[in-house]
Amino acid sequence: MLVARDLEVRAGARLLLENASFQIAAGDKIGLVGRNGAGKTTLTRILAGQGTPAAGTVSPGGEVGYLPQDPRTGDLDVLARDRVLSARDLDRVLRRLRAAEEQMGSADDAERDRAMARYARAEAELQAGGGYAAEAEAARIASNLALPDRVLDQPLRTLSGGQRRRIELARILFSGAETLLLDEPTNHLDADSIAWLRGFLQSYPGGLIVISHDTGLLDAVVTKVFHLDANRSALDVYSMNWKRYLAQRETDEKRRRRERVNAERKADQLRTQAAKMGAKATKAVAAQNMARRADKLLAGIEGERVADKVAKIRFPEPAPSGRTPLTGHDLSKTYGSLEVFTGVDLAIDRGSKVVILGLNGAGKTTMLRILAGMEDPDTGEVVPGHGLRLGYYAQEHETLDTARSVLDNMISASPHLNDTEVRKILGSFLFTGDDVDKPAGVLSGGEKTRLALAMLVVSGANVLLLDEPTNNLDPASRTEVLEAIRTYSGAVVLVTHDEGAVDALQPDRVLLLPDGDEDLWSATYSDLVALA
Known part of the structure; x- marks a missing residue:
């Protein structure tokens, strides 16, 4: 179980999230939503241990598997298959096993005996990590992400950016981590791979936070929604599926608007009355009390959420060119x-x-x-x-x-x-x-x-x-x-x-x-x- 307590998240001087506490338990399927720039990626990096909160604590309580939006795979000379297997450290074990197997053919009896001992130790370690079935499991996950054996047997540097990202996704899914943090996992996936991923995440026994603009994935997988509100620096928790969340959030918005209108009307009445009474010295204290009541009334009501801004993107008229530029x-x-x-x-x-x-x-x-x-x-x-x-x-x-x-x-x-x-x-x-x-x-x-x-x-x-x-x-x-x-x-x-x-x-x-x-x-x- 991953537990966050009293988190404060900032990007430079800008406050993204304040005083947020939550937990991700086994079986939780959480969709983290909010507009671009609200802080979703920053928050998941902190939960993954790759960033530090301005305040508060994160207790992982087990292994965390993290897929960032722009994953970096490290050594590009590594075989794609070994990169996936490295999630359980099986790449190292298999290399030792194969090396020992080659050395067992030595004509030197002593060297052969040492190689056999190394082989036995490596095989025992492999069995402890799931044996050859684990290697088959990794290949099966990769295949469902459109990564066949011919791709797995290539060095990472020979793969496209989309293939390398899918290798990282396969690695995280194969890890069996107690908590998965997936930032836009459907990027570079075809329709069949997305359908398979939905089923995989639905049945995943651990906890999960997913950031995705694929509403089909959110609808199929999530059982809880965290809405990161950039305007209020707050995390709103909805313990419900995607469709119910959409309806409930709209209901909440309407309620907040009604509450705000009523509070502002009452505050205006109090301030008007305070202004009339303030003109008389004998009523000055009462007028001040009324003004304070008006301020308190407004302070207790959330401001209407500012509509999320959208970038205005327009490409200008192109520069003149020849017929075939x-x-x-x-x-x-x-x-x-x-x-x-x-x-x-x-x-x-x-x-x-x-x-x-x-x-x-x-x-x-x-x-x-x-x-x-x-x-x-x-x-x-x-x-x-x-x-x-x-x-x-x-x-x-x-x-x-x-x-x-x-x-x-x-x-x-x-x-x-x-x-x-x-x-x-x-x-x-x-x-x-x-x-x-x-x-x-x-x-x-x-x-x-x-x-x-x-x-x-x-x-x-x-x-x-x-x-x-x-x-x-x-x-x-x-x-x-x-x-x-x-x-x-x-x-x-x-x-x-x-x-x-x-x-x-x-x-x-x-x-x-x-x-x-x-x-x-x-x-x-x-x-x-x-x-x-």
Whole structure:
């Protein structure tokens, strides 16, 4: 059981949460909700032991498995299978077992005897950790997350960002931790994997907190909802499922509004009466008492919750360009012995809309990185056309300098704007006050998305390369992004699992990877988007 007592959570000088106490017991399935930037990711990092609260304590009471929004896998030369098995330290045991097995073939009797002893010790340790059945369990979890054996046998550095994130999710699920903290676990999952994950989490015997914008997952899994209210720095606990929470929260909002209106009316009456009585010296004390009663009345009633703000995202008119601002010839990419794609040709015409489709690991992100100049192809070349101005949105936010502040990142993207203009644009993306001085590295996934999009907005790009631009966004912000994509008149090359993003783009063409086939877009390709 994880127990939090009197937590105070801050981001710099900004108070996110005050005096919050709760527990996560075995069988609890908790959805942590609140607008982007409310502090959900900061809170889960503290619960996972990767951050420190401003006040209060967290007592884990057992192992905690934590999936952050942007997981870092450490040594990229490690095999994907070993990374998953490391959740129970079985990777180390299996390596010792295999090494001892090889040494048992030694012609030296003494060496062979020592190897047999090492093998026996390693095998006993393996059995204590679940034996070969545990290895099969890890492979089964990975397979359900669209990670077959051929992927598990590759080093992490050869995998796409989406595959590496799914490896981390498989590792956390395999850990068997008493408490799971999952921050946007459905990112980069196809429809079948999401359906499997719902069933896995429903039957998970431990406690669980999940942050997700996938309302289907929340509806299927959660039995309790924690609403982190950014306006009140409070955690509202609803011991009910998702649908009942939505109805109850609306009821609570209406009640608070009624209470506020009644309290303000009574306070106004008291203050009016106090003002009349205060004019007479003999009634001055009574008038002061009435004024205090009015203040006390209002102090006891919660203020009406300020409507959550939404970033105003609009891409500007693109800079002028030639007819074909971006071309790729004979592009190929291989990682070790793994051929990702080969001989791909494409031409991005002015104002064209292209969606890249392919199964996970087909090279969609790699293709965007090559087009963006972030990675070199093994063969072929990318040729910029006349007037090309490129804007790249990376799904893992590699375009952000995490050591620099929000403000400094924006200034680097818009050297033609002065400080006041930059701050005004940041304000429209909900970065105000001290928020602009925060290092980009401490931002939540949703905040990083907003910052990266803000940097695109000021770039004046005429070709946008967008890799999963709606990940980590709350529904209202996602709507804004989709509208920005819909109305942008420049060229767009889009990689996404979000069918709504493709609908907004209204693509002209589709590029299918890894084969590199190009075709006119038609509705028959729509079913491939969620599978991609």
